[in-house]
Amino acid sequence: MGDPPSDPDPPSGPPDSRRRSSQVSRRRRSRELQPTFSEEAEAEQIPLDAGILQRSQEYLGSQSNLQGWSPGAALTQQDNLMFQAEEAQLGGIEYPSLSMGLPIQPQPYLEEGGIQATRTASLMLQQLQQGQGNLFQQLESAYQGAGPDFPGLFSMYQGDDLQFGHDAPHGPYLRDDPALQVSLSELGFTPFTVEVPEPEPRELAVQNAKAYLLQTSVNCSLSLYEHLVNLLTKILNQRPEDPLSILESLNRTTQWEWFHPKLDTTRDDPEMQPTYEMADRQRALFVRSSGGEGEQEMEEEVADSPVPNVMESAFYFEQAGVGLGSDESFRIFLALKQLVEQQPIHTCRFWGKILGLRRSYLVAEVEFREGEEEAEEEEVEEPAEGGETPDSPGEEEGEEDEEKAVDVVPKPQWKPPPVIPKEESRSGANKYWYFVCNEPGGPWTRLPPVTPIQIVQARRIRKFFTGHLDAPVVSFPPFPGTEANYLRAQIARISAATQVSPLGFYQFGEEEGDEEEEGGAGRDSYEENPDFEGIPVLELVDSMANWVHHTQHILPQGRCTWVNPLQRTEEEEELGEEEEKAEGMEEVEQEVGPPLLTPLSEDAGSLRTSTWAGATSTARRTSTPRCRRPRSRSSPAARRSWR
Amino acid sequence: MDAESLLLSLELASGSGQGLSPDRRASLLTSLMLVKRDYRFDRVLFWGRILGLVGDYYIAQGLSEDQLAPRKTLYSLNCMEWSLLPPATEEMVAQTSVVKGRFMGDPSHEYEHTEVQKTNEGEKVFEEDVVVQIKEETRLVSVIDQIDKAVAVIPRGALFKTPFGPVHVNRTFEGLSLSEAKKLSSYFHFREPVQLKNKTLLEKADLDPSLDFLDSLEHDIPKGSWSMQMERGNALVVLRSLLWPGLTFFHAPRTKNCGYIYVGTGEKNIDLPFML
Numbered sequence: 001m002g003d004p005p006s007d008p009d010p011p012s013g014p015p016d017s018r019r020r021s022s023q024v025s026r027r028r029r030s031r032e033l034q035p036t037f038s039e040e041a042e043a044e045q046i047p048l049d050a051g052i053l054q055r056s057q058e059y060l061g062s063q064s065n066l067q068g069w070s071p072g073a074a075l076t077q078q079d080n081l082m083f084q085a086e087e088a089q090l091g092g093i094e095y096p097s098l099s100m101g102l103p104i105q106p107q108p109y110l111e112e113g114g115i116q117a118t119r120t121a122s123l124m125l126q127q128l129q130q131g132q133g134n135l136f137q138q139l140e141s142a143y144q145g146a147g148p149d150f151p152g153l154f155s156m157y158q159g160d161d162l163q164f165g166h167d168a169p170h171g172p173y174l175r176d177d178p179a180l181q182v183s184l185s186e187l188g189f190t191p192f193t194v195e196v197p198e199p200e201p202r203e204l205a206v207q208n209a210k211a212y213l214l215q216t217s218v219n220c221s222l223s224l225y226e227h228l229v230n231l232l233t234k235i236l237n238q239r240p241e242d243p244l245s246i247l248e249s250l251n252r253t254t255q256w257e258w259f260h261p262k263l264d265t266t267r268d269d270p271e272m273q274p275t276y277e278m279a280d281r282q283r284a285l286f287v288r289s290s291g292g293e294g295e296q297e298m299e300e301e302v303a304d305s306p307v308p309n310v311m312e313s314a315f316y317f318e319q320a321g322v323g324l325g326s327d328e329s330f331r332i333f334l335a336l337k338q339l340v341e342q343q344p345i346h347t348c349r350f351w352g353k354i355l356g357l358r359r360s361y362l363v364a365e366v367e368f369r370e371g372e373e374e375a376e377e378e379e380v381e382e383p384a385e386g387g388e389t390p391d392s393p394g395e396e397e398g399e400e401d402e403e404k405a406v407d408v409v410p411k412p413q414w415k416p417p418p419v420i421p422k423e424e425s426r427s428g429a430n431k432y433w434y435f436v437c438n439e440p441g442g443p444w445t446r447l448p449p450v451t452p453i454q455i456v457q458a459r460r461i462r463k464f465f466t467g468h469l470d471a472p473v474v475s476f477p478p479f480p481g482t483e484a485n486y487l488r489a490q491i492a493r494i495s496a497a498t499q500v501s502p503l504g505f506y507q508f509g510e511e512e513g514d515e516e517e518e519g520g521a522g523r524d525s526y527e528e529n530p531d532f533e534g535i536p537v538l539e540l541v542d543s544m545a546n547w548v549h550h551t552q553h554i555l556p557q558g559r560c561t562w563v564n565p566l567q568r569t570e571e572e573e574e575l576g577e578e579e580e581k582a583e584g585m586e587e588v589e590q591e592v593g594p595p596l597l598t599p600l601s602e603d604a605g606s607l608r609t610s611t612w613a614g615a616t617s618t619a620r621r622t623s624t625p626r627c628r629r630p631r632s633r634s635s636p637a638a639r640r641s642w643r
Numbered sequence: 644m645d646a647e648s649l650l651l652s653l654e655l656a657s658g659s660g661q662g663l664s665p666d667r668r669a670s671l672l673t674s675l676m677l678v679k680r681d682y683r684f685d686r687v688l689f690w691g692r693i694l695g696l697v698g699d700y701y702i703a704q705g706l707s708e709d710q711l712a713p714r715k716t717l718y719s720l721n722c723m724e725w726s727l728l729p730p731a732t733e734e735m736v737a738q739t740s741v742v743k744g745r746f747m748g749d750p751s752h753e754y755e756h757t758e759v760q761k762t763n764e765g766e767k768v769f770e771e772d773v774v775v776q777i778k779e780e781t782r783l784v785s786v787i788d789q790i791d792k793a794v795a796v797i798p799r800g801a802l803f804k805t806p807f808g809p810v811h812v813n814r815t816f817e818g819l820s821l822s823e824a825k826k827l828s829s830y831f832h833f834r835e836p837v838q839l840k841n842k843t844l845l846e847k848a849d850l851d852p853s854l855d856f857l858d859s860l861e862h863d864i865p866k867g868s869w870s871m872q873m874e875r876g877n878a879l880v881v882l883r884s885l886l887w888p889g890l891t892f893f894h895a896p897r898t899k900n901c902g903y904i905y906v907g908t909g910e911k912n913i914d915l916p917f918m919l
Contacts, residue, residue: 048683249803249815270861278876321664325657329876353660355883357870360658464885464918465869475917 002209023604054115070365142213222258230254281442285334306348307337313350331440336364339444351434351495354487359438360466366433378421420563422451428552429455431490436487438467443470447488452558454481458489492554499551500600502540505532506550508597526550526596553594644902646675646687646703652893652902658874658881659891662904663692667701670722675703676719690716690888693783695748695767698750702905703789709809711835712800718750723815728754728780731788732757738775752779761797786909789909795833795894796903797858799823804856816899824880824896831857832898838862867919885919888912 213225231254235243243250299581310333317323330349340348343366351363422432429452435444461475469484479486506526540546552560644652645740649672653662654850671689679687693700701722704714715727722743742754753776760773803813832868836858842850859868860882870883889907894900913919 147879216875253815272874275877282876318662319664321662321667322660323657323662324660324663325654328657354868355659357867357885358873404870410661462914462918 002463011319072522116637118519122357140549148187149297181556220259227255227258230258246337278439282331285338285441286329305340306345307333307340308349310336312352328440333360335362335437335442335444338372339364339366342444343435346618351491352488354465356465356467361436361438361465361467361487362440364435365430365495366435368433401622420452420557422449422560429496429552429558432495434488434491436469445484447484447491450488452484454479454558455492455554455558458486458493485539496551496554496560497549499549500547501550502532502535503546504535506548506597547600548597549594549600550597552600567633644677644689645762646689648900648902649675649689651900652689652904653875655879655893655895655900656891656902656904657879658879658893659729659883659889659906661692661889667722669873670699674719674723674725677886678703678705681716682727684715686710688714688902689904690787690845691907693746693905693909694907695746698748699747700746700750706813710812710833711810716784716792716832718748718783720748722730728784728787731784734780736785736789739777739785742745742777742782744910748780750778750783752781753777754779754782771876773779775919789911790890790909792832794887794890794903796830796882797857798832798894798901799829799831799859800854801901802857805853809866810856813885818897818899818901819880819894821896825871825873827861827871828859828880830860830892832860833857865916868915886912886915 073573150545156547210225213228214223216223217523231251234250234254240246240250310329311326314323314326314329318326323329336348336350339345345366346369347367349365352367354361354363429448433449434447436447437444457477457479461473461476461479463473463479463486465483465487469482469487471483473483473486481489505528508526535546554560555562557563644656650668656662675687675689678684680704685708686706688704688706690702690704693702698720703717703718703719703725705711705716713730716728716730718728720727722806725872741756741814756775756777758773758775758842761770763770798816798819801816801820802810804810818824819829834857836856838858840855868885870885872881872883873879874881878895880894881893881895882894883892884892887905887907890903890905892901894905
């Protein structure tokens with residue numbers, strides 16, 4: 001519409017009223033006013049000022065444009081005023097706020113209405129309470145039917161006006177209607193001659209305005225009219241607090257909703273597919289026990305199950321502030337249970353989580369049952385042997401070429417350093433086997449045993465894990481292996497350096513000839529001390545000497561037990577080359593590391609271990625049992641690893 | 644993370660392994676409420692925890708109505724008594740850049756750093772070894788400031804800018820959709836934009852000025868310094884910073900839950916380009 005909107009002064013009646021009228025009709029369509037008016041409205045008998053009446057006239061004049069009246073509405077003059085005021089309330093967002101605290105139902109709208117409007121509102125509401133409730137039903141049948149039939153003086157006038165407006169434009173002589181003139185003179189003012197908008201142009205203007213609003217946008221099939229209807233419906237349904245301040249956001253949301261309708265229930269949401277798949281997989285974790293295995297389960301529970309009590313450890317770790325969350329811990333517990341069922345496992349432990357770039361690893365430390373593991377070892381060794389054979393034909397060809405060439409290419413005298421053999425499984429760095437999976441519910445993959453050269457190289461590089469076991473590790477110095485090997489090497493280093501327990505928790509088994517063994521070999525087994533009585537928390541926190549390592553230290557060579565690399569095996573001696581033996585003999589010192597069960601106070605690097613004062617307070621408050629967790633605080637297993 | 648939804652946020656951010664013990668959580672719930680009242684903050688964020696050798700620092704930040712205004716930072720050793728930290732200045736950052744290693748955990752600890760200073764006296768030039776004392780509090784302030792400037796994250800749409808300037812929380816933010824949540828461009832740095840003006844006009848034409856007024860994460864150097872993962876079977880997006888390891892940002896797509904927390908040693912990962 002061409003009229004300027006939002007004029008805050010009430011006296012500028014007509015333009016606002018015109019706009020309001022169309023708004024009113026719209027709103028009437030969409031809302032139902034519940035007349036829950038208070039009794040207080042009845043008490044107020046406010047005399048009508050002339051000013052009010054004048055304004056009312058103007059409003060009434062505008063009602064000629066309204067098409068929401070159905071015949072049969074029995075409205076008195078006060079009803080009319082009520083209707084106008086209601087109109088004023090509904091349309092008058094720009095009205096100054098009220099200072100009257102009338103607890104009338106359309107409260108938010110009241111705040112924006114004029115004071116006079118409220119007063120008339122009280123009267124109207126009173127009228128409504130007296131049984132004129134059919135007004136609202138009529139309100140809702142907008143744009144229909146002929147004009148209403150007003151018994152009241154003004155209303156009669158108005159009704160006639162409207163009726164005439166609908167049927168035939170007979171503007172001028174309405175005012176000359178003798179019946180009406182009498183009524184007008186009773187009221188004592190000259191009303192509509194002052195200013196009466198022509199019904200036809202008015203109505204035409206409104207129709208034009210509505211047609212304009214109904215036109216659809218070029219981009220879509222949504223018209224402004226429909227959008228405003230949706231928006232106002234939404235606001236009226238949801239009744240948010242302070243709707244004006246969130247108007248823009250609501251506008252945006254409504255528009256968005258129009259273009260993104262909710263999918264039919266018969267179709268699947270494509271975005272959520274991977275989520276549902278993962279949920280299905282995890283569901284399988286929970287439902288494992290179903291399927292007629294009830295009896296077997298009972299037996300397993302009675303016997304010592306290799307599945308660790310993850311929830312109990314998680315509880316203790318949580319006291320220290322380390323943990324993955326209780327439901328994640330439970331899922332890990334179920335995943336470990338699944339692993340135990342799949343593999344012949346003797347003991348199992350949740351080692352921890354290693355964060356990667358794209359995916360993370362959950363690591364389980366297992367020990368196989370006696371004899372079970374050999375079958376799997378053979379598979380691992382076969383590819384190693386296959387790799388050795390191509391070397392010898394290469395050497396023979398090289399010698400032939402030398403004879404043919406005129407210029408003898410000097411033979412390189414560099415021999416690669418001897419490969420240090422990896423440790424046997426169940427000993428040293430390969431004491432345990434490790435399984436990894438990316439998420440609980442995913443498949444468990446076994447990591448290959450670690451070789452000393454891998455440990456040595458892993459000490460020299462720092463790389464992130466990507467989350468895929470077969471990813472290459474591109475680094476300098478080059479790492480011999482894939483991410484699986486690097487992961488295994490890091491796990492070996494972490495386990496060797498950080499697993500600690502209180503002094504006295506573990507002790508050496510009694511074996512004959514302990515002290516006579518070579519200094520380098522050391523003891524490599526320990527057992528739990530049945531007489532361990534626990535150390536008070538304060539002492540554990542104060543001094544590092546009360547904590548000992550219970551895993552073997554990895555020597556610079558990359559193994560836990562030292563092997564002289566220059567000791568030739570039988571095969572190499574057969575190949576001859578005694579000359580080189582004499583040349584390459586170097587004095588190799590035996591590498592010695594701290595023996596098992598060394599206290600932490602002997603650790604090099606003072607900053608690497610720290611007691612945590614916070615843990616002390618926690619431990620005092622929660623009376624933890626004597627057996628403290630044998631885990632180092634400086635690198636809890638759940639921390640990102642790149643050491 | 645918002646102190647209002649502390650428990651849920653801690654649960655969602657627990658995938659990184661470091662969190663809070665139950666007694667700390669309980670103390671935080673109470674004490675952050677009191678901090679909000681005493682300092683008259685509009686919103687209180689629990690920023691995180693810096694691990695020290697002897698003790699840890701728990702850090703909280705208070706925001707006013709304007710989300711991008713300078714924040715007040717508080718620290719505590721026991722999650723109950725909070726002390727206000729001074730705002731960070733350039734000199735502080737420069738001064739503490741020479742300190743390496745872990746935090747001690749004792750706010751009154753002073754690092755000693757020997758500098759060789761040349762002083763001119765007349766014609767002679769003396770080289771003196773000056774021992775500079777740097778307080779751990781200063782170091783704390785500058786580290787927190789650096790982390791905030793470098794890696795504080797907020798998803799697109801969670802804040803909106805009004806025409807008058809202040810930045811407000813968007814109350815109708817319903818969360819990113821799943822496809823948007825997997826893109827690094829839907830996440831912004833929660834700090835004054837630095838690179839926005841470098842965008843070409845063509846790029847700027849597509850931006851919505853009320854929502855896209857911050858730097859996006861996808862232009863961070865080095866590329867790949869953010870690790871994005873879906874946890875809990877696609878129900879949670881977790882962004883971890885590789886430049887400041889320990890910073891975790893989480894967001895549950897299609898919900899309002901989002902936040903970041905830093906639990907770490909307070910050391911920048913300078914080896915990042917080699918580690919990628």
